[in-house]
Amino acid sequence: MDNMDVIELSSDSNDSVPSVNTSSSKPPALHILDDDYNFPEVPFASELPAAKKYTDSDSGAIFKSNSDIETELFKKYIGEKSRSKETVNASSKNDKELTRIEKYRKAEEAARIRAEKAAAAARLKSMQPGECMNYMQVILDLGFMNFNFFDTLITELQQYELVYKLKSQIISNSVTWTRSEEKNSEHVTGGIKSVEDNHIIVVWDYTETVKKVASDTFVTSIDNIQTSMPGKVTTLIVYGMENYFRHHRNLKKMQVKNLCLGSFRDGKKRRGSKAFEDLPVISRKQLELCLIEVQLTLNCNSQLIESPHGLGQVIGQYTKAIAEAPFKIHKKQMLQSQLDFYAAGDNKDTVKVDKDGNGLKRLWQQQLCQFNLARLETAEAIISKYPTPSHLMDAYAHCTLSEGMKLLQDIPIRRTAGPITNVRRIGPELSKKLYLMFTSEDGNILLGND
Template structure:
């Protein structure tokens, strides 16, 4: 390594001399300069050993050259050497400090990087968790919406306007022997009722079935619908008048109904006797005709149906038929209807169909009312009284409550309100009375029916007074007022 040293002098010599120091540390040529060499610091990375060697060489050469020419500067050279030693030590300490600082800074950077990685991983995990929670919430909301839609659709399907679409009627073919089935089916289809005709196990019968849409939410939160068929436990059996007359005459009427009941124990049976009114009308005319000429005349003018009636040998009375109908109703739980033409029969079937279709809606309505109240009045939305925040309407409400008692009227309620304007006043009067006085408290209150000189005045009476007293003072909620 070659080091260049520049020597500055203020002597009278013509030129400044430059001295080169080679790598072998040769002695400097003679120089008459009395000045020290200024120290020049180079801020670059060097090897510590090379720095020490170069500085020792420079100091040695400078001291040998300046001993002869400048003995007065010896002390300065000593100072220079000590300063160089301090500089060397400072440099070493600085390098050591720099290395230690660099190592500590590296560790700090590593720690920072680790912390950043941990933060990034935590941030990624938290983001993933947040996204998962958002997805779960969205799925839950979509599922709740789907369930609400299913519930709304179910309520809509059982409403009276929509429930008829899910009912289907099945009519037995054997009914066509005495009834025009096409007239009945066409009337029902015009009313929006599905109707099919086929052979059934019970002859001359009509049954119903309900199509139920069962919806559910699958794993993808999609609404899926499955249609199930539910058989309605109602059956309508239609017998013609001649079959009924024969069974009543032979005594097989009850046995025929009981056999149907045994085959369908869970069904409610309704027996329809078709055309029996014409049979009774014909028998009545036959009894009233005393002359043979009138009989012949009526036979000539009667229709084909009346000819069939005249040929029938069985003779039953209305009283006999009603006795048998009451018997099957009490013993076999079978109701009955008397129908005389196909239009009335179609209307009756439609009424039954509508009643059967509205069964789920009525059951749901009654269930909600029972869950909401311990008791309810069937006409709870009629003749109601509105009371505002200022109390307007309380008197009318008190009168309406008094009108609910049997034997009560608006005039009686107004008479009681004139004496006791609120329930609190009446209860206070009852609290200050004995039982006998309380029972007779209201009986002498006069009732004015109208205004004018012709008005009549009467009293409330002991019966209604007793009922009101029991109502407001009795501790037993099951007690009968009358």
């Protein structure tokens, strides 16, 4: 192969066949100058660098790095899951705490409501007529100890079973009242507090009364009392004036008698006359004018009392009236809130009906007696045929207008028992009124002129 035949080609201008040189020589190196044909050199396999061989340690490092990545990812997942769990636990704890606080608040609210209801029930019980006197206390001024009837007055108050207390007050010789009530506020429930009533009684004996009437300071003194005790309902009690007037009346009679007999002896003086003689002389008319003036101008009631028994009775009556006042006011408000109108005399001619129905017949009889032409025997005659209002209403339901108006007119009425008893009928007038009363739907219709 080394002695290869080399063929030389040459180009001439003529078209002759070129000569072929068949000499044996090495071919010349190719020199290609065109840059478009410059290809990169490709090394042979022998010239390639040796391939990097990985050992077990290197492969372990590779696997270790992958494990680290997985560990980091796992830790990150576990961390996020832990944080999520902690958040859920914190939220659950907050919910439990809020639930516990809400339960505690509801328990406190329920306890407060129960306490308020218990206080209201106790307060309502304390207003009952049978219980209210136990919560009242009478306050007497220390000036009563200077009266000669003080011991008798205390005895009278004890007989009325009144709780009293001696205490110095702004107005001398005055009587006031306090009431024990349950405390009930936003922060405090229970306990007892003392509430002063707005009524006051001022007691003047005959000495003070006569001096004020004679000096024309009677009305001014009452005005000063009301000014110093604003909001108080004042009642004036004048004690012992009748003895004063009796003394001057007897003295005047004695003077007339001595004048007629021609004797000017003063006569035997009675016990206690010295105290009356040292006082100015006033007439009963002057005193009555002063009492009327304070009543009209100052709205001050007055009363003349002549004995310790009478004074103790007045104090006892005032105490009872003041104690029962809240219950009566509460009852009136309840009636006004439930009904558009109510009978003012609700405790007059009333009929008690128990849970067993006892008293219903008496109530039906009382209802019939409200008509002008109906008396007890008339009501009994109607009840003998129609024992209840429903029986009468059923009878009216099966009647025409004319029949209903005449339904009761022929019922006989017996006034007394016996063979010669007069019998009369109910009559058409009362029968018509009863029919209109129980069947009319017009509330403004008039039953009659009677």
